[in-house]
Amino acid sequence: MLSKTTYPAEVGRACRHKDTITLSYRSVSEKTTQVLNAGSHLCGSCADLVKELFEASGPSAAIEMPPIVAKSEKQAGYASRMRARTAARLAPILEATRDDPRPTAFAVHQACKLMLSVRRADFWLNNKDAPITASWLQGQVAALYLGRLPSKDPRRENSPILELMESPYKAIAEDAVAAVRLAIAQEKDSPPPPPPAPKDEFDFGF
Numbered sequence: 136m137l138s139k140t141t142y143p144a145e146v147g148r149a150c151r152h153k154d155t156i157t158l159s160y161r162s163v164s165e166k167t168t169q170v171l172n173a174g175s176h177l178c179g180s181c182a183d184l185v186k187e188l189f190e191a192s193g194p195s196a197a198i199e200m201p202p203i204v205a206k207s208e209k210q211a212g213y214a215s216r217m218r219a220r221t222a223a224r225l226a227p228i229l230e231a232t233r234d235d236p237r238p239t240a241f242a243v244h245q246a247c248k249l250m251l252s253v254r255r256a257d258f259w260l261n262n263k264d265a266p267i268t269a270s271w272l273q274g275q276v277a278a279l280y281l282g283r284l285p286s287k288d289p290r291r292e293n294s295p296i297l298e299l300m301e302s303p304y305k306a307i308a309e310d311a312v313a314a315v316r317l318a319i320a321q322e323k324d325s326p327p328p329p330p331p332a333p334k335d336e337f338d339f340g341f
């Protein structure tokens with residue numbers, strides 16, 4: 136039996152940040168799978184940021200949503216109620232990320248907006264019991280960075296990005312993917328923030 140090779144390795148994440156993970160494999164194909172899998176997820180600090188933003192609470196503004204496309208009025212009504220339920224959950228997150236310049240916060244905002252742009256009634260009916268969780272949101276943010284999700288990824292379920300990509304409204308998803316890519320490119324180009332000004336030891340705040 137082949138012994139396992141285990142060592143820490145630096146990998147590139149979906150958000151283009153680098154992360155160190157522990158690779159542990161018996162074959163080259165196992166190693167490749169682990170590296171690819173790491174590359175389809177967010178780095179540790181982006182994942183934490185998404186989780187933190189997911190917990191946002193507080194006041195939220197009304198959200199404008201496009202009309203539902205359905206086979207009947209009854210179906211449209213039902214799908215609208217399902218969507219309103221999701222909108223209520225996402226509203227505080229949208230509000231918390233509205234003016235946040237961090238690329239991953241921007242991507243969170245885009246992912247929530249995309250979810251509520253899905254017009255097809257079937258999507259809302261098929262996903263009416265799908266939970267909106269922090270890990271679901273992390274998956275959608277990773278998909279926005281990548282412009283896709285790997286074909287066997289369980290996060291494909293209930294994914295507004297994939298739903299829109301395969302619909303007549305795919306330009307909405309493509310625009311969001313392009314905007315997120317631009318945000319991270321600008322982050323890479325911007326100079327590091329200046330060091331904090333030294334504190335005046337004798338300032339007692341009088």
Ligand SMILES: [Zn+2]
Pocket residue numbers: 148150151152177178179180181182
């Ligand atoms: Zn990251």
